[in-house]
Amino acid sequence: MRDQRAPAALDVDFRRVFDTSPTAYLVLDRDLVVVEVNAAYVALVGRDREELVGRPLFEAFPPDPAAVDEQGRHPLQVALERVRDTGRSQVVPLAKYDVDVPGGGRAERFWSLTLVALPGRDGGPGLVLERVEDVTAYVAERRARGRDTGGEAPLPEHVEALEADLYVRLQELVAAQEARDVAARRVAGLGEVALRLTSAESVQDLERIVLAQGPQVLGAAGGALFTRDEAGGWRVSAAALGEHVQDRYQHLPFDSPLAGPWVARTGRRLLLPTRASGVAFHPSMAAAYADTQRDAWAILPLTVREECVGALAVSWVEERTFDADELELLDSLAAQCAQALDRLMALRAEREAAAVAARTSETLQRSLLSAPPQPAGLEVAVRYVPAARATQVGGDWYDAFVQRSGETVVVIGDVVGHDIEAAAAMGQLRAMLRGIAVTTPASPAELVRAVDRAIDTLELPTVATGLVARVERVPGEPDGDDRVVRWSNAGHLPPLVAHPDGSVTQLAGERTNLLLGINPEAERDEWTADLAAGSVLFLYTDGLVERRGESVPLGIEALRARLAASAGAPLEEVCDDVLDAMLPPHPEDDVAVVAIRVHRAGDPALADRAPASPAAEERTGAPRDAGDPGAAGPGADRRTLRVPAVPQSAHTSRHWVVGVAREHGAGDPTLALAKLLTSEVVTNAVKYGLVRELVAVTVTCAAGSITVSVQDDNPDAPVVKHARREDTGGRGMELVERFAEAWGTDVSAAGKGVWFRLRLDRPTVHDPGTGPGPVSPP
Numbered sequence: 001m002r003d004q005r006a007p008a009a010l011d012v013d014f015r016r017v018f019d020t021s022p023t024a025y026l027v028l029d030r031d032l033v034v035v036e037v038n039a040a041y042v043a044l045v046g047r048d049r050e051e052l053v054g055r056p057l058f059e060a061f062p063p064d065p066a067a068v069d070e071q072g073r074h075p076l077q078v079a080l081e082r083v084r085d086t087g088r089s090q091v092v093p094l095a096k097y098d099v100d101v102p103g104g105g106r107a108e109r110f111w112s113l114t115l116v117a118l119p120g121r122d123g124g125p126g127l128v129l130e131r132v133e134d135v136t137a138y139v140a141e142r143r144a145r146g147r148d149t150g151g152e153a154p155l156p157e158h159v160e161a162l163e164a165d166l167y168v169r170l171q172e173l174v175a176a177q178e179a180r181d182v183a184a185r186r187v188a189g190l191g192e193v194a195l196r197l198t199s200a201e202s203v204q205d206l207e208r209i210v211l212a213q214g215p216q217v218l219g220a221a222g223g224a225l226f227t228r229d230e231a232g233g234w235r236v237s238a239a240a241l242g243e244h245v246q247d248r249y250q251h252l253p254f255d256s257p258l259a260g261p262w263v264a265r266t267g268r269r270l271l272l273p274t275r276a277s278g279v280a281f282h283p284s285m286a287a288a289y290a291d292t293q294r295d296a297w298a299i300l301p302l303t304v305r306e307e308c309v310g311a312l313a314v315s316w317v318e319e320r321t322f323d324a325d326e327l328e329l330l331d332s333l334a335a336q337c338a339q340a341l342d343r344l345m346a347l348r349a350e351r352e353a354a355a356v357a358a359r360t361s362e363t364l365q366r367s368l369l370s371a372p373p374q375p376a377g378l379e380v381a382v383r384y385v386p387a388a389r390a391t392q393v394g395g396d397w398y399d400a401f402v403q404r405s406g407e408t409v410v411v412i413g414d415v416v417g418h419d420i421e422a423a424a425a426m427g428q429l430r431a432m433l434r435g436i437a438v439t440t441p442a443s444p445a446e447l448v449r450a451v452d453r454a455i456d457t458l459e460l461p462t463v464a465t466g467l468v469a470r471v472e473r474v475p476g477e478p479d480g481d482d483r484v485v486r487w488s489n490a491g492h493l494p495p496l497v498a499h500p501d502g503s504v505t506q507l508a509g510e511r512t513n514l515l516l517g518i519n520p521e522a523e524r525d526e527w528t529a530d531l532a533a534g535s536v537l538f539l540y541t542d543g544l545v546e547r548r549g550e551s552v553p554l555g556i557e558a559l560r561a562r563l564a565a566s567a568g569a570p571l572e573e574v575c576d577d578v579l580d581a582m583l584p585p586h587p588e589d590d591v592a593v594v595a596i597r598v599h600r601a602g603d604p605a606l607a608d609r610a611p612a613s614p615a616a617e618e619r620t621g622a623p624r625d626a627g628d629p630g631a632a633g634p635g636a637d638r639r640t641l642r643v644p645a646v647p648q649s650a651h652t653s654r655h656w657v658v659g660v661a662r663e664h665g666a667g668d669p670t671l672a673l674a675k676l677l678t679s680e681v682v683t684n685a686v687k688y689g690l691v692r693e694l695v696a697v698t699v700t701c702a703a704g705s706i707t708v709s710v711q712d713d714n715p716d717a718p719v720v721k722h723a724r725r726e727d728t729g730g731r732g733m734e735l736v737e738r739f740a741e742a743w744g745t746d747v748s749a750a751g752k753g754v755w756f757r758l759r760l761d762r763p764t765v766h767d768p769g770t771g772p773g774p775v776s777p778p
Helices: 014-020 039-045 075-086 136-149 157-197 203-217 243-249 259-266 275-281 285-292 324-368 420-439 444-457 552-566 571-582 649-663 668-688 732-739
Strands: 024-028 034-037 090-096 110-118 127-134 223-228 234-237 270-272 296-304 307-316 378-385 395-402 408-415 464-473 483-490 496-498 504-506 527-531 536-540 591-598 616-620 637-644 694-702 705-712 742-748 751-759
Touching: 024 039, 039 127, 075 090, 075 110, 075 127, 110 136, 157 203, 157 324, 203 223, 203 307, 203 324, 223 259, 234 243, 234 259, 243 285, 259 270, 259 296, 259 307, 270 275, 275 285, 296 324, 307 324, 378 395, 378 408, 378 571, 395 420, 395 591, 408 420, 408 536, 408 591, 420 444, 420 464, 444 464, 444 483, 464 536, 496 552, 504 552, 536 552, 536 571, 552 571, 571 591, 571 649, 637 649, 649 668, 649 694, 649 705, 668 694, 668 705, 668 732, 668 751
Parallel strands: none
Antiparallel strands: 024 034, 024 127, 090 110, 110 127, 223 234, 223 307, 270 296, 296 307, 378 591, 395 408, 408 464, 464 483, 483 527, 496 504, 496 536, 536 591, 616 637, 637 694, 694 705, 705 751, 742 751
16 A cells, blocks of 8 residues: 655745745835845845844935825835725836935935735734846936937847846746645635634534535545444445435445445545546446536545554535645545544444443442331331533442341431432442341441441452441330431541421531541441421432532531421421532532431321331333333333332432433423423322232333333222312313323223323423313223
C-alpha cells in the first residue's frame, strides 16, 4: 500500500524572506501609517527605517501641492484608500511622485506600483502591501528618444523587456494572491469544521457537520459517509446527494464492490477523476454515477491508530484533476472526521457500559433493600431514589430488622464510590452487619466495631459511612409507649428527630467517629436519646441534603424545616413530602431514607395493620386472554408485583411501576401519570377490594404503551365519582378516566382487575379530553 502521509510542513522564516527580498516593499495600516519596510525599500528611497516606521506615508513623503485635488489628496492616496476599502488589488503602471532631496528642493521621480489589500483577522479592511519599483530612468529614456526623433520612438529592447517583465510579474502576483485567498478560505473552513466536530455528541451530529460543511469548503458538490452498522455492514449517510440516493444506498453489505465500502475495508485512498475511471474500478459504479450525477469522486479512508473505521466520499459534478494542495485538504478533512468518529464510538461504548453497570448496580441495590418490618408500637417507612445519571448510581443503603431480643434495629450508610463495585461493597457490608446483629445481642457500637474488624480481616477495599440505631423500650416500662434510641455513628450525617411538640433536633454525639474501613481499632462511641410517643426518627444519606455550590449544614437546616412542617402527616406521606421538596427533578446522587414513628397505644394508624411482607415481583411472557388490552404478546414485557394490603403499598407499587416504565424509555409526562394513577388504583384496591393478604399489580409494556392492572378480591366494578371542589377524596377513578388513554375492568368470580393504559411517549400530562371510558363492560 502506498504511503499517503502528507509531507512535513516547511519551516519558512517569512520575516527573513521579506527583509532579504531584492524587491522594495512597504506595508501600511488602514490609516496609511507605515508599519514596515524592507531593506530594498530603504535603499531605494535613501531614508532610514527609523525615519519611516510609525509615520503617515504622506507625512514622510509630502506630495507636490500642485498634484493634489480639492480635498488635498494625491492620486496615489486615492488609489491606496480604494484598495484598502474594497479589498481589491490595483496596479499603477506609472505614477509621478516627486520627492524631497538633500539640501532642499524636489526631484522628479516616476514609479511602478502594485497595491495589494491584506484583510484583517475579521475579514474586513486590514493592511496594504505596496510593491515599489523606480522607473524614472525608463521615462527619461523615452523622453530623450522622443526629443531626438521629434516624436515617439520605438522602445529600446531593454525597456520593452522591463515592461514585459513587469506585466508578467503582475500577473503572477495576482494569481498568487487569488490562490492565497482560496487557500486561506479553505483552511479557515476546515478549522471551522474541526471546531464544530468537537461539539458532536453522536454519529448523526458528525454526519451533519462533515457532509454539510466539508464539501462546501472544498468547492465540492456533496459527499457521503460510510460507517459500520450493527449488522456488520455499512451505514451510508448521503442525504446531501438527494433523498433517492439516501434511500437506495443507506445500507450496504460489508463486501459491497462499490468504491466507498472498498475504501472502508482496505484503508486505501481512491481517486476517481472521471466516470471512465470509476466504471473501470468496478462496473457496478455505473449505476452509482447515474444515481448521483457526480462525475468525479475522492474517497478517503477514516483511519485512527492504523485502524480504518469508515470512509468519506467527496464528489464534484464535473470531471477534474486533483492537485497536491487539494489532496492535502481532503486528507486533512478525513483525519478530522476519523478522530471525531473514533471519539464518538468510544463515548457510545462508555455510555453503554455505564448504563449496563448502572442497571446492574440499581438492580443489586433494590434486591437488597427489602421491605421493612412493622414491629408492635412502631411504624417503619423506607425510600430509595437512584441518581438520574446512570454513572452516579452508587452505594447508598438502608436496612431494618428485629433482633432476637425483640428490639428494632435500623441502619443507613453510604459506600464511597458510584459504580457497581460500590453497590457490591454495599451488599457485603449489609449482609455482614445483618448477620452479626440477628445472631448476637450486640449493641450499635459493638455492631459497628465488629463490621469494621470484619472489613479488615477479609481485606475488603471498602470505605463507608454508617449509622446503626436500635429503638428500645424504656427501662422499667415494658408496656409504655415511649422509646429510647441507642446509636453509633461512623462518619455519617446526624439523624433528625421530629418531636410531638413540633420541634426537630439533631442526634449528634459529643465527637465524630471514623468511617468504616479505615482503622479496625478505632473507638466506637454509643449515645442514647428519648423518643416520646408520636416522635419520628429520620435517617438519610447525603444525596438528600448535599447540593453543588451549597454547604451541607444549609441542606440539613432545610431538611429540618421540611420535616417540622410535614411530621404530623402519615409516615409514608412524610417520606414522600420530604423527598419531593428536597430533591431536584434529576438528582445527582442516590438517596436512601429510613423513618420510624413511635405510636401511642390505640393509634388509629395501627388498627387492622396487616403484617408486612416483602413485595415479590414475577415476570412472564405468556399470553393472557386475547381480549385483555394488557395481554403479553410476542416481545411484550409483563411483570407482576404482589404487595401487602396496607396503605403504604401504594407507594411501593407506584415507584415499582415508574421503574419499569423508565426501563422502557417512558418520558417524564408518562412517568408522572403512571405514578399518580397507580397510587390511586392500588389505594382503591386496599380500601375497597376485600383483599385478604396481597394485592397483585401487573405491568405490561408492549407496542409503545404501558398497561397497569391491579387485581383485588371484590367483584364489584369501581364507580367513577366526580368530586366537588371541597371534597378531600373520591377522585381516584375520576383521575384515571381523565388522564388514561384507555382504562377498563376485568370482572371474574375471584374478583376484578382494574387497568389503565398510557403511551410511553406521551408528550404532556395535560388532560387529553374526555377519554374513551371503560372499554370492558362493568
